[in-house]
Each structure stands twice: as C-alpha cells, then as structure tokens.
Amino acid sequence: MALLNRMDWYDLARTTNWSPKYVTEDELFPPLMSGAFGLPQNAWEKYDEPYKQTYPEYVKVQRDKDAGAYSVKAALERSRIFENADPGWKSVMKAHYGAIARGEYAAASAEARMMRFSKAPGMRNMSTLGCLDEVRHGQMQLYFPHEHVSKDRQMDWAFKAYDTNEWGMIAARHFFDDIMMTRDAISVSIMLTFSFETGFTNMQFLGLAADAAEAGDHTFANLISSIQTDESRHAQIGGPALKVLIENGQKAEAQKRVDIAVWGAWKLFSVLTGPIMDYYTPLEHRKQSFKEFMEEWIVAQFERALTDMGLDLPWYWDIFLKDIAETHHGMHMGSYFWRPTVWWNPAAGVTPDERAWLEEKYPGWNDTWGQCWDVIIDNVVDGNMAMAYPETLPYVCNMCQLPILGTPGKKWNVKDYPLEYNGRLYHFGSEVDRWCFEQEPERYAGHLSIVDRFLAGMIQPMDLGGALAYMNLAPGECGDDAHNYAWAEVYRALRATKKAS
Amino acid sequence: MALFPITSNFEGDFVLQLVAVDTENTMDEVAAAAAHHSVGRRVRARPGQILRVRRQGAEEFFPRSMRLGEAGLKPTETVEIIWQAPQH
Ligand SMILES: [Fe+2]
Numbered sequence: 001m002a003l004l005n006r007m008d009w010y011d012l013a014r015t016t017n018w019s020p021k022y023v024t025e026d027e028l029f030p031p032l033m034s035g036a037f038g039l040p041q042n043a044w045e046k047y048d049e050p051y052k053q054t055y056p057e058y059v060k061v062q063r064d065k066d067a068g069a070y071s072v073k074a075a076l077e078r079s080r081i082f083e084n085a086d087p088g089w090k091s092v093m094k095a096h097y098g099a100i101a102r103g104e105y106a107a108a109s110a111e112a113r114m115m116r117f118s119k120a121p122g123m124r125n126m127s128t129l130g131c132l133d134e135v136r137h138g139q140m141q142l143y144f145p146h147e148h149v150s151k152d153r154q155m156d157w158a159f160k161a162y163d164t165n166e167w168g169m170i171a172a173r174h175f176f177d178d179i180m181m182t183r184d185a186i187s188v189s190i191m192l193t194f195s196f197e198t199g200f201t202n203m204q205f206l207g208l209a210a211d212a213a214e215a216g217d218h219t220f221a222n223l224i225s226s227i228q229t230d231e232s233r234h235a236q237i238g239g240p241a242l243k244v245l246i247e248n249g250q251k252a253e254a255q256k257r258v259d260i261a262v263w264g265a266w267k268l269f270s271v272l273t274g275p276i277m278d279y280y281t282p283l284e285h286r287k288q289s290f291k292e293f294m295e296e297w298i299v300a301q302f303e304r305a306l307t308d309m310g311l312d313l314p315w316y317w318d319i320f321l322k323d324i325a326e327t328h329h330g331m332h333m334g335s336y337f338w339r340p341t342v343w344w345n346p347a348a349g350v351t352p353d354e355r356a357w358l359e360e361k362y363p364g365w366n367d368t369w370g371q372c373w374d375v376i377i378d379n380v381v382d383g384n385m386a387m388a389y390p391e392t393l394p395y396v397c398n399m400c401q402l403p404i405l406g407t408p409g410k411k412w413n414v415k416d417y418p419l420e421y422n423g424r425l426y427h428f429g430s431e432v433d434r435w436c437f438e439q440e441p442e443r444y445a446g447h448l449s450i451v452d453r454f455l456a457g458m459i460q461p462m463d464l465g466g467a468l469a470y471m472n473l474a475p476g477e478c479g480d481d482a483h484n485y486a487w488a489e490v491y492r493a494l495r496a497t498k499k500a501s
Numbered sequence: 502m503a504l505f506p507i508t509s510n511f512e513g514d515f516v517l518q519l520v521a522v523d524t525e526n527t528m529d530e531v532a533a534a535a536a537h538h539s540v541g542r543r544v545r546a547r548p549g550q551i552l553r554v555r556r557q558g559a560e561e562f563f564p565r566s567m568r569l570g571e572a573g574l575k576p577t578e579t580v581e582i583i584w585q586a587p588q589h
C-alpha cells in the first residue's frame with residue numbers, strides 16, 4: 001500500500017481543535033494553564049510550526065541518534081577516559097550533570113503542559129515530541145554518569161543535586177521554576193523554548209561538545225551534541241507563538257517574558273558555563289573563550305532570532321554586552337573561594353600561562369580579577385590556607401540567587417541594587433535582576449535566599465559545618481581545588497628564581 | 502547590645518559579604534569586622550591607610566566613633582568600606 005506524503009495529510013491531522021459542547025472553552029483550556037492572553041482558540045489555529053515531523057519519522061530518527069550515542073559510550077567504556085582525564089575536565093562533567101540531568105526531566109513536564117493546554121494544535125504536536133526529547137535527555141544524562149559513581153562520590157550529584165539546598169541548585173531551581181514549572185503553556189513556549197533553548201542550550205551543548213572533543217572525551221561530546229539536535233528542533237516551538245501574540249497586539253507581554261527569561265538564563269550560564277570554559281577546561285583544549293562563545297551563540301544568533309520575530313532587543317542589552325566580559329570571572333572566583341560549598345572541585349585556572357590567555361581574551365584581567373587572585377595565590381604558596389577559605393557567606397541576589405558581585409581591583413564597581421517591598425529589604429545583583437522582580441513582585445517576594453534562610457536561623461549551627469549539612473554536602477563530596485594546588489608549584493619556582501637572582 | 506547583620510561592599514573586593522556586627526560597635530569596628538573577610542583573602546592590606554564606612558552611594562563617611570545603632574541603617578543594608586589615606 002502506498003503511503004501518503006507527510007505534507008498531504010499533516011495539516012489535516014493536526015486540525016485537532018473542536019468546539020466544546022459540554023464545557024466552556026475556559027474549562028477545557030483554563031487560562032491559568034493555557035495562557036490564552038485573551039485570544040480564542042481560532043486565533044491560535046494560525047500557529048504554524050516551522051519544523052514539521054510525524055511520529056513515525058520522529059521514532060526512526062531518535063532511534064538512530066540513541067544508537068549513535070550509546071554505541072560510542074559502549075565502545076569507549078574501557079578506555080579509562082574518566083580515570084585519565086584532567087581533574088579540571090572531571091569538574092566540567094560533574095557540574096554539567098548535576099545542574100542539567102534532572103532539569104531535563106522537569107523540562108518534560110513543561111513540554112507536557114504545552115502538549116495538553118496549548119490552544120495551538122501545532123504546538124501540541126511539536127511539544128509531544130519535545131516531551132519525549134526531554135525524557136530522553138533525562139535518561140541519558142542519568143545513565144551516562146552512572147558508570148562513574150563508584151569511582152567518585154561527587155558524581156552522585158548527577159542524581160541528587162536537584163533534591164538539595166546547595167546554593168547553586170537553589171539558583172538553578174529558582175530559574176527553572178520561574179520559566180518552565182510555574183508558567184502557562186504559551187509562556188513556557190516563549191521563556192523555555194524561545195528564550196532559553198534557542199541560544200543558551202546551544203552554548204552549553206555545542207560549545208561544550210567542542211571542548212569535550214578537544215579534551216578527548218568523545219563519549220561526552222557525542223552525548224551532548226546528540227541532545228542538542230533535539231533542542232534545536234523543539235526550541236522552535238516558541239517562535240510561531242510569538243508571531244500569534246504580536247499579530248494580536250500582545251507584543252509587550254511577549255517581550256517582557258523574553259526579557260525576564262534571557263536575563264535569568266544569562267546569570268545561570270555565567271556561573272555554570274563561564275568558569276567551565278575559561279578556567280576548568282585545560283588551556284590547550286579551549287576552542288574559544290566564554291565571551292567569544294557568547295558573542296557567537298547569543299549575541300549574533302539570538303539577536304537575529306529576536307529581530308526576525310519582530311521583537312526588540314531586551315532593554316538591558318548594553319548592560320548584557322558589558323557583563324559577558326565580566327560577570328563569570330566573579331562567579332568563578334566565588335565558586336572557587338567558597339569551594340567547599342560546591343559538588344565539584346573547581347580548577348583555579350590561574351597559572352602564568354592561563355593568566356596570559358585570560359589577559360589576551362579579557363584585556364585588563366590582571367589589574368582586576370588578577371589582583372584578587374594575587375592574594376589568593378600568595379596564601380596558597382605560603383601555605384596560609386586558612387586565609388584561602390571564607391569565614392562568612394557572600395550576599396546573594398533575591399532574583400538570580402547568585403552572589404552579588406562586580407569587577408574588583410583597579411576597576412572596582414561592585415554594587416548592591418536594593419529594594420524595599422512590603423517592609424522587607426531585598427538585594428539584587430543588578431538593575432536587571434531588580435527589574436525582573438518588580439515585574440511581578442508577588443511571584444518572587446516569598447522566596448528566601450540562602451542568606452535569608454541563614455539569617456532566619458534555618459541553618460544550624462550557624463557555621464560552615466551547619467551550612468554544608470544544610471546544603472546536603474556530605475564529607476567526601478565537598479569541593480576542593482581540582483589539582484590539589486599543584487598549580488602553585490609554578491609560582492613557588494618563580495619565587496625561588498627571583499630570590500636567587 | 503544587639504547583633505546586627507550588615508552587607509559589606511569592600512573597596513577592591515569582588516563580592517558583597519554578610520558581616521555580623523553589633524549595634525554597639527563603632528564605625529571603625531564595623532570596618533575592621535568587614536576587613537576580616539576581605540583583607541588578606543582577596544584584597545591586599547594598604548599599610549598606613551585607614552578604612553571608612555559609608556552608606557552605599559553616599560559621599561560622606563559616618564564618623565569613625567559613631568555607633569552602628571545610631572547610623573539609622575536597616576538590617577542587611579549595604580555599606581561601603583573605603584580605604585582612606587591619612588589626612589594631614
Ligand atoms: Fe533537553
């Protein structure tokens with residue numbers, strides 16, 4: 001029997017809206033879940049997905065993708081890549097799996113909300129496949145790290161990070177809860193798929209895959225580039241929804257959602273991806289700097305996606321362009337200095353050669369972050385380790401939940417952006433974080449940051465031990481210097497030659 | 502006497518930090534408490550200079566002997582801790 005071509009039946013098959021007789025439209029599509037923006041069903045029937053795939057096609061393609069990624073893993077299982085990897089590279093894997101794997105399962109539920117509650121039939125089709133994608137991503141990124149759990153306790157965080165109160169995970173949950181777990185179907189399509197997945201997952205999954213291949217970790221490189229092929233498909237769910245909203249006079253609401261989600265994604269990437277690319281990845285394996293990746297994937301590509309769509313650049317674009325050369329250096333210094341509070345071992349990444357690279361990629365680095373690192377390095381070289389650790393908490397932002405920081409040293413520009421709301425004093429890391437909060441204060445006002453929890457007496461005893469227990473960091477899981485300070489030898493030798501001369 | 506949390510924005514450092522002080526502390530003591538978490542950890546000491554405290558964004562420093570409880574700061578409000586060369 002001859003099969004019809006896809007396009008001979010696809011449009012008809014996706015015409016699945018009907019006029020409900022026994023319930024109202026609002027009962028069938030509760031606005032809180034559907035995010036109808038006051039538009040009736042038939043307005044959403046104009047939604048036209050750019051990527052049309054049928055279920056049989058999907059299954060066939062996905063089966064091939066899985067076969068590829070799993071067979072690379074199987075082939076390389078005995079090659080001891082993990083055992084022989086640079087400790088900095090192991091930290092990349094640990095940070096990635098912990099922050100991402102379980103979030104993929106959460107994303108499956110966000111896709112499922114679009115699948116059930118969107119009034120746009122085409123969106124329901126695409127997110128059915130998107131939901132299956134996210135289940136696949138969750139499964140793979142739990143299965144792949146599992147072989148390493150017996151070798152390294154920190155790998156267990158691939159599984160448990162999302163269940164903990166570790167500060168970075170509070171930040172990750174706050175962001176993903178905001179953009180995908182607590183939003184209506186249309187807002188999810190804008191905030192998760194269009195704003196987050198279009199550019200930022202490309203950065204993490206393709207940028208990092210390039211570094212992984214350079215580092216010889218072909219299993220990881222194949223895994224995450226396989227995942228990204230799904231992301232780049234279902235990232236297109238949001239575009240047509242934006243078109244419908246703009247055509248129906250809802251541009252301002254659409255733009256606001258984009259602006260909030262892009263900023264949150266940027267902050268999360270500044271702590272997760274920035275340190276990985278510019279400090280943890282061994283120097284000889286770095287393809288580009290974090291800023292260069294950002295410029296390629298976010299600035300150039302995402303800018304185009306926005307303007308093609310008829311949207312404006314976020315109002316804060318100038319602030320953002322400045323921050324992509326700065327914020328992640330502070331996030332790295334913070335997660336390094338507070339290293340017992342993360343589930344991976346941060347690589348300092350500040351040998352003289354690495355500093356020369358940083359200075360070349362970020363002119364002025366030595367006069368700013370370098371000045372703080374000089375003090376840290378001296379303490380490590382002198383064995384004055386008590387001073388190479390903190391004795392208090394960094395103050396964190398009530399929006400992104402990450403440390404409030406800026407550029408130190410000669411260009412010191414650190415600043416708090418406070419706001420009093422209903423008698424409570426909130427602190428923000430930037431004008432933009434504060435603006436996000438102000439768009440819908442009641443949505444965020446009840447949340448307690450890790451510092452708020454500490455001040456409320458929820459972390460006991462009120463010392464490092466109490467904080468680590470609160471963050472679920474068991475002994476043997478707390479981070480320390482990835483290379484056990486071996487990098488300080490270069491500085492010791494430099495000092496010795498200086499003395500001798 | 503009452504414990505009072507402030508947020509320290511220390512000149513030359515990269516991050517805001519929570520510092521526990523007391524309403525009875527003078528501004529010099531507040532500066533020293535903040536310095537404990539920055540100087541020698543990520544900020545070099547500046548021999549011969551003193552540290553002054555001001556509200557974030559203010560031009561004027563609080564008097565050195567002023568007690569924290571008299572400054573009208575809210576709990577966790579951010580103060581800037583600024584290096585000052587001796588005045589002649
Ligand atoms: Fe995914």
Ligand SMILES: [Fe+2]
Binds near residue numbers: 107134197231234
């Ligand atoms: Fe996705």
